[in-house]
Amino acid sequence: MKSVADLGDLTGKRVLIRCDFNVPLDAEKNITDDGRIRAALPTLTQLREAGARIVIMAHLGRPKGEANPKYSLAPVAARLGELLGTDVHLAADVVGESAQATVAALSDGEVALLENVRYEPAEESKDEAARAELAAKYAAFGDVFVSDGFGVVHRKQASVYDVAKLLPNAAGSLVAKEVSILKALTENPERPYAVVLGGAKVADKLSVIDNLLKVADTLVIGGGMLFTFLAAQGKGIGKSLVDEGNLETCRNYLAEAEAAGKRILLPVDVRVADGMDFGAREVFGPVDVVSVDAIPADKMGLDIGPESEVLFADAIKAAKTVFWNGPMGVFEIKELAEGTAAVAKALTEVDGLSVVGGGDSAAAVRTLGHSDDEFGHISTGGGASLEFLEGKELPGISVLEENN
Numbered sequence: 001m002k003s004v005a006d007l008g009d010l011t012g013k014r015v016l017i018r019c020d021f022n023v024p025l026d027a028e029k030n031i032t033d034d035g036r037i038r039a040a041l042p043t044l045t046q047l048r049e050a051g052a053r054i055v056i057m058a059h060l061g062r063p064k065g066e067a068n069p070k071y072s073l074a075p076v077a078a079r080l081g082e083l084l085g086t087d088v089h090l091a092a093d094v095v096g097e098s099a100q101a102t103v104a105a106l107s108d109g110e111v112a113l114l115e116n117v118r119y120e121p122a123e124e125s126k127d128e129a130a131r132a133e134l135a136a137k138y139a140a141f142g143d144v145f146v147s148d149g150f151g152v153v154h155r156k157q158a159s160v161y162d163v164a165k166l167l168p169n170a171a172g173s174l175v176a177k178e179v180s181i182l183k184a185l186t187e188n189p190e191r192p193y194a195v196v197l198g199g200a201k202v203a204d205k206l207s208v209i210d211n212l213l214k215v216a217d218t219l220v221i222g223g224g225m226l227f228t229f230l231a232a233q234g235k236g237i238g239k240s241l242v243d244e245g246n247l248e249t250c251r252n253y254l255a256e257a258e259a260a261g262k263r264i265l266l267p268v269d270v271r272v273a274d275g276m277d278f279g280a281r282e283v284f285g286p287v288d289v290v291s292v293d294a295i296p297a298d299k300m301g302l303d304i305g306p307e308s309e310v311l312f313a314d315a316i317k318a319a320k321t322v323f324w325n326g327p328m329g330v331f332e333i334k335e336l337a338e339g340t341a342a343v344a345k346a347l348t349e350v351d352g353l354s355v356v357g358g359g360d361s362a363a364a365v366r367t368l369g370h371s372d373d374e375f376g377h378i379s380t381g382g383g384a385s386l387e388f389l390e391g392k393e394l395p396g397i398s399v400l401e402e403n404n
């Protein structure tokens with residue numbers, strides 16, 4: 001991969017850059033953790049100082065190919081402007097008239113942000129020709145392309161993958177740094193090596209377990225995906241999050257782990273309630289602790305329980321290398337943050353290397369009062385870092401290596 005310095009003199013050049021600004025927002029659209037925006041500052045500052053005209057592509061959430069103000073990058077433009085100390089010109093569309101005018105009006109050192117690239121149906125399309133057509137419209141906004149959104153390099157999408165084939169390209173300093181730190185984890189992790197998984201992207205995360213079982217000694221499972229494992233074991237899970245299509249997969253994982261002498265650690269108790277309103281940060285009914293064998297049919301599992309906190313913390317502290325992605329429960333709601341808090345604390349006590357990955361996981365450790373330096377590394381990548389650790393080829397990285 002080339003670096004930004006390898007791109008030569010960038011004075012007056014239009015630099016098209018992919019960032020990962022998929023930050024958590026509250027119901028009033030306040031950014032609750034700006035870690036991913038801060039992580040982009042070194043490259044953006046480097047480009048501004050070089051006199052480049054910067055055109056940023058980014059996504060927020062999963063608007064599924066339609067413009068939707070709920071997913072506008074407006075809060076990101078405002079925060080980025082504050083952090084950079086300059087106006088960030090937000091286009092009203094992705095590649096339309098507003099975007100074209102915004103890019104054309106840039107002076108040296110100025111910054112434009114295109115609206116959420118996932119407003120464009122072709123951005124995430126499986127149809128290569130559709131993606132290539134959109135990528136050509138992005139490429140028309142730049143003389144060179146810089147890839148700095150580490151959190152999305154696992155996605156074969158127009159603004160991450162296809163556009164890199166059309167322009168001279170380089171990896172930004174965030175991508176370079178993440179790759180070098182995570183590489184150390186894949187090459188020679190000190191053992192025992194534990195991977196802790198949670199969060200809400202259940203289907204995505206279940207699919208990485210197969211390969212993680214080959215590299216890690218222990219897998220600790222909390223968050224939304226734990227209920228698919230419990231259901232696979234024939235337990236009742238009430239109204240909890242579940243991926244019905246993956247029950248057999250989970251049964252296979254449990255069998256594979258046993259055959260390989262690996263450990264998949266599941267909770268023994270969970271916190272349940274009647275339901276929740278995520279936007280309002282409100283849980284319905286009392287929060288009760290129940291055994292995983294006795295989850296009532298009308299309840300929703302929203303965190304691991306206190307006995308599991310101890311079990312998980314002990315497993316984490318016994319490891320020499322720990323990678324954690326995905327909160328243990330709906331930590332954004334105070335009553336449901338205990339499990340995540342216990343895991344975060346255990347990671348700070350690891351006698352070895354502890355790495356936290358993912359936008360929401362990083363947000364969790366910070367909102368729970370931890371500072372970044374209590375961990376070995378906080379990666380901006382959730383799914384991206386997991387796939388990297390699996391040993392998978394990441395399209396957003398390999399495209400840079402192959403098209404230089």
Ligand SMILES: Nc1ncnc2c1ncn2[C@@H]1O[C@H](COP(=O)(O)OP(=O)(O)OP(=O)(O)O)[C@@H](O)[C@H]1O
Pocket residue numbers: 022151198199200201202222223224225241301302303325326327328329330331332357358359360361362380381382383
């Ligand atoms: N039992 C549960 N039921 C529903 N949601 C849950 C549960 N446990 C955790 N979550 C939610 O999971 C979300 C984070 O999941 P995600 O998989 O996106 O994590 P991440 O990988 O850190 O973030 P990102 O993918 O953005 O990098 C949090 O908002 C949290 O509220």
Ligand SMILES: O=C(O)[C@H](O)COP(=O)(O)O
Pocket residue numbers: 020022061062151152155201358359381382383384
């Ligand atoms: O939050 C993330 O992990 C990245 O921004 C990628 O988002 P995605 O899982 O919606 O592709």
